[in-house]
Amino acid sequence: xxxxxxxxxxxxxxxxxxxxxxxxxxxxxxxxxxxxxxxxxxxxxxxxxxxxxxxxxxxxxxxxxxxxxxxxxxxxxxxxxxxxxxxxxxxxxxxxxxxxxxxxxxxxxxxxxxxxxxxxxxxxxxxxxxxxxxxxxxxxxxxxxxxxxxxxxxxxxxxxxxxxxxxxxxxxxxxxxxxxxxxxxxxxxxxxxxxxxxxxxxxxxxxxxxxxxxxxxxxxxxxxxxxxxxxxxxxxxxxxxxxxxxxxxxxxxxxxxxxxxxxxxxxxxxxxxxxxxxxxxxxxxxxxxxxxxxxxxxxxxxxxxxxxxxxxxxxxxxxxxxxxxxxxxxxxxxxxxxxxxxxxxxxxxxxxxxxxxxxxxxxxxxxxxxxxxxxxxx
Numbered sequence: 046x047x048x049x050x051x052x053x054x055x056x057x058x059x060x061x062x063x064x065x066x067x068x069x070x071x072x073x074x075x076x077x078x079x080x081x082x083x084x085x086x087x088x089x090x091x092x093x094x095x096x097x098x099x100x101x102x103x104x105x106x107x108x109x110x111x112x113x114x115x116x117x118x119x120x121x122x123x124x125x126x127x128x129x130x131x132x133x134x135x136x137x138x139x140x141x142x143x144x145x146x147x148x149x150x151x152x153x154x155x156x157x158x159x160x161x162x163x164x165x166x167x168x169x170x171x172x173x174x175x176x177x178x179x180x181x182x183x184x185x186x187x188x189x190x191x192x193x194x195x196x197x198x199x200x201x202x203x204x205x206x207x208x209x210x211x212x213x214x215x216x217x218x219x220x221x222x223x224x225x226x227x228x229x230x231x232x233x234x235x236x237x238x239x240x241x242x243x244x245x246x247x248x249x250x251x252x253x254x255x256x257x258x259x260x261x262x263x264x265x266x267x268x269x270x271x272x273x274x275x276x277x278x279x280x281x282x283x284x285x286x287x288x289x290x291x292x293x294x295x296x297x298x299x300x301x302x303x304x305x306x307x308x309x310x311x312x313x314x315x316x317x318x319x320x321x322x323x324x325x326x327x328x329x330x331x332x333x334x335x336x337x338x339x340x341x342x343x344x345x346x347x348x349x350x351x352x353x354x355x356x357x358x359x360x361x362x363x364x365x366x367x368x369x370x371x372x373x374x375x376x377x378x379x380x381x382x383x384x385x386x387x388x389x390x391x392x393x394x395x396x397x398x399x400x401x402x403x404x405x406x407x408x409x410x411x412x413x414x415x416x417x418x419x420x421x422x423x
Contacts, residue, residue, distance in 0.1 A: 046362065047361065047362045047412075048362065049362045049363075049364065050362065050363045050364060050400050050405070050409050050412065050413065051364050051400065051402055052235065052337070052364040052365065052366055052398060052399075052400055052401070052402070053235040053236075053336070053337060053400070053401055053402045054235070054402035054403075054404045054405075055234060055235070055236075055238070055239045055293075055402065055403065055404065056296060056299075056300055056303070056402070056403040056404045057292075057404075058292040058293060058295055058296045059292075060291075060292040060295065061288065061289045061292040061293070063292075064080055064288030064289070064291050064292055065285055065288045065289065067079065067080075067288070068080055068284050068285055068288050069285075073284045074283065074284060074285060075283060075284060076262065076281035076282065076283060076284065077284060078284030078287070079284075080284045080285070080287035080288040080290075080291055081100055081282065081284050081287045083287075083291050084100060084287040084288075084290045084291045084294065085098045085100055087290075087291065087294040088230075088245060088294070091220070091294070091297075092220060092222065092223050092247065093220075093223075095223045096222070096223055096228060096247040096248060096249065097247070097248040097249070097250065097251055097253065097254035098245060098246075098247060098248075098254070099245065099246040099247075099248060099254055099257045099258055099261070100243070100245060100281070100282035100287060100290075101243065101244045101245065101246060101257075101261055101280045101281065101282055102242065102243055102244065102279075102280050102281065102282055102283075103132075103231065103233070103242060103243065103244045103280075104132060104207070104209040104229050104230060104231030104232075104233070104244035104245075105132040105135060105136060105244070106244055106246075106261065106278070106280040107227075107229040107230070107231075107244045107245060107246040108132070108133065108135075108136040108179065108205060108207065108229050109136035109139055109140075109278070109280075110246050110257045110260065110261060110278075110280065111136075111177075111205045111226075111227035111229065111246060112136050112137065112139075112140050112142070112176075112177060112205070113140070113260060114227065114248075114253050114256060114257060115176060115177050115203055115205075115226070115227075116176065117137070117140045117142050117176045117177060118140060118141065118142065118176075119140065119141030119142065120141065120142070120143070121140070121142040121143070121175075121176040122142065122143050122144075122145050122168060122173055122175045122176065123137045123142050123143070123144055123145070123175060123176055123177045123178075123179060124144075124145045124146075124147060124161065124164060124165070124168075124175045124177070124178045124179065124202075125137060125144045125145065125146055125147070125178075125179040125372065126146070126147055126149070126155065126156040126179060126180055126181045126183075126207075126372075127146035127147060127148055127149070127371040127372045127373045127383065127385070127389050128148075128149045128154060128155070128156075128181075128183055128368075128369055128371050128372075128388075128389035128392060128393075129181040129183060129207070129369055129372065130209075130369060131372065131375065131377075132209075133179055133181050133207050133209075133372075134146075134179070134372050134378070137179075142176070143381065143382075144372070144378060144381050144382075145164060145168065145175065145381065145382045145383075145384070146371070146372050146373040146378065146381055146382065146383045146384070146385075147160050147161050147164055147383075147384050147385060148160050148371075148383070148384060148385020148386060148387065148388050148389050149183075149385070149388045149389045149392065150189075150388065151388060152327040153183075153186050153187070153188060153189065153327060153331070154183050154184070154186060154324065154389075154392055155180065155181065155182060155183050155186065155187075155188035155189070156180045156181070156188055156193070157385065157388070158189055158192035158193055158196060160384050160385050161178070161193065161196055162196050163384060164382075164384040165178075165196065165200050165202065167384070169200070174200075174202065175202055176202070176203075177202065177203050177204070177205055178193070178196075178197060178202055178203070178204045178205070179204075179205045179207060180193055180204060180205075180206055180207065180225070181207040181209075181210070182206075182207070182208055182210060182211035182214060182221050183210065183369070184210055184324065184333075184335075184336055184337045184339050184398070185210050185211045185213075185214050185237070185304075185333045185334040185335050185336035185337070186211070186214070186324065186326070186331065186333045187211065187214050187215065187216035187221050187331050187332070187333065188216070189216075190206075190216050190217075190219075190224040191216075191217065193224075194224060194225075197226075203225070203226035203227075204224070204225035204226055204227075205225055205226065205227045205228075205229065206221070206222060206224050206225030206227065206228045206229065207229045208221040208222035208228055208229060208230055209229055209230060209231035209233075209236065209244070210231070210236070210237075210336045210337075211333075211334060211336065212230055212236070212237050212238065212297065212334065213237050213297055213298070213300070213301035213304075213334035214332060214333050214334045215332045216330060216331060216332070217330045222247050223247065226249060227246060227247060227248060227249075227253075228245075228246070228247030229244065229245070229246060229247070230244055230245040230247070231243075231244045232244060232245075232286075232290060232293070236336070237297065237300055237301065237304070237334050237336055237403070238290070238293035238294065238296070238297050238300060239289065239293060240282070240286040240287065240289045240290040240293065241286055241289060242286065243282050243286050243287075243290065244282075258281075259277075260275065260276075260277055260278055260280075261277075261278055261279075261280035261281050262277065262280075262281050263277035263278065263279060264276060264277025264278075265277065299403075300334075300403040301334045303403040303405075304334055304335045304336065304401060304403055305333075305334070305335055307335065307338065307401055307403075307405060307410070308323075308333075308335040308338055308401075310410055311323055311338045311340075311399060312325070314414055314417065315340065318347075318421065319346050319347070320342060320343040320344075320345075320346030320347035321340050321341070321342055321343075321347065322340055322341045322343070323338065323339070323340045324338070324339045324340065324341075335401065336401065337398045337399070337401045338398070338399045338401045339368060339396055339397065339398050339399070340396070340397055340399070341392065341395045341396050341397075342354065342395050342396075342397060343395065344395070347421070349420075349421075350395070351367060351395055351396055351397040352367070353420070354397055354417070354420055354421075355367065355397060357416070357419075357420035357423075358413075358416050358417070358420065361412070361416040361419075363400060363412065363413055363416055364400060365397055365398060365399055365400065366397070366398045367393060367396060367397065367398070368392050368393050368396030368397070368398065369389075369392075369393065370393050371389040371390055371392075371393060373389075374390060399413065400413055
């Protein structure tokens with residue numbers, strides 16, 4: 046059987062074992078130790094001291110901590126991008142709040158600023174001021190953050206910036222994750238860098254950082270005995286996986302370069318194929334890490350659907366997937382408010398994600414090209 050080509054497998058630095066072994070030698074297994082300190086320093090330097098850094102066990106935990114810090118409570122409304130993975134929206138439910146979903150714009154596939162403002166105005170007219178706005182840089186493509194922040198400031202609604210897929214991307218020279226009142230990163234196994242699982246909350250103030258650390262460590266009061274006056278969470282990152290993160294940060298820039306080279310490869314592949322449109326940066330203000338290379342397939346031109354190509358490549362042991370199924374058409378959120386004409390639904394219906402891992406070899410890329418050409422011709 047042919048070797049499986051995964052959608053987004055991680056590259057390794059080979060220092061991961063070294064940092065893990067150091068932690069074992071020091072018996073620093075839990076939520077303390079040198080790896081956590083060094084990983085935090087690396088991230089703070091990467092964001093040019095613009096943010097405080099809280100290391101957590103997932104990006105989902107980071108979104109949850111952001112909403113708690115913003116005082117989101119039962120019955121509140123939180124605006125959320127519809128075209129995203131469910132983890133962007135789940136923490137809204139953790140707090141007993143209600144999501145209000147916003148459709149995408151056509152060029153970035155991210156939250157449409159015009160629809161965002163329309164929704165904010167409509168909710169305020171109903172006497173309800175949303176407590177937060179969750180935006181996502183889908184597949185590594187930056188959202189239009191200047192427009193979004195302008196709306197945030199105008200209506201005094203804070204932004205939670207889900208940059209789980211966009212570490213290494215930037216908009217107008219500012220790194221994704223550093224725009225919002227809170228930023229969120231993910232180090233899941235398929236991300237641009239990984240700790241096998243883990244995440245980060247990026248804060249503006251030391252108070253927010255200290256509060257998040259306190260809550261994510263079970264909200265234990267500062268006593269010699271176990272005392273709790275608030276609900277806490279077991280969200281802290283372990284020193285072991287922080288060792289993987291230390292090593293991965295050393296190759297982040299290299300991984301982004303590799304991802305962008307892979308994107309150029311796909312651009313060449315689809316350049317002369319009518320009906321397949323690869324997602325590209327709209328203009329020079331956008332710099333994407335191209336976490337995943339995604340395309341839209343126009344059946345009326347190609348004669349086949351994205352589903353046909355996904356199934357065909359699966360026969361060649363090449364993993365591809367559909368684009369995100371929008372939140373507003375998920376069974377869990379069927380009764381939630383939604384603003385938009387359905388751009389995100391059309392993306393889901395015609396979109397495909399191609400293998401984009403930073404570990405792809407030239408042979409892997411050639412196999413992918415041959416398989417795509419085979420199924421297009423057939």
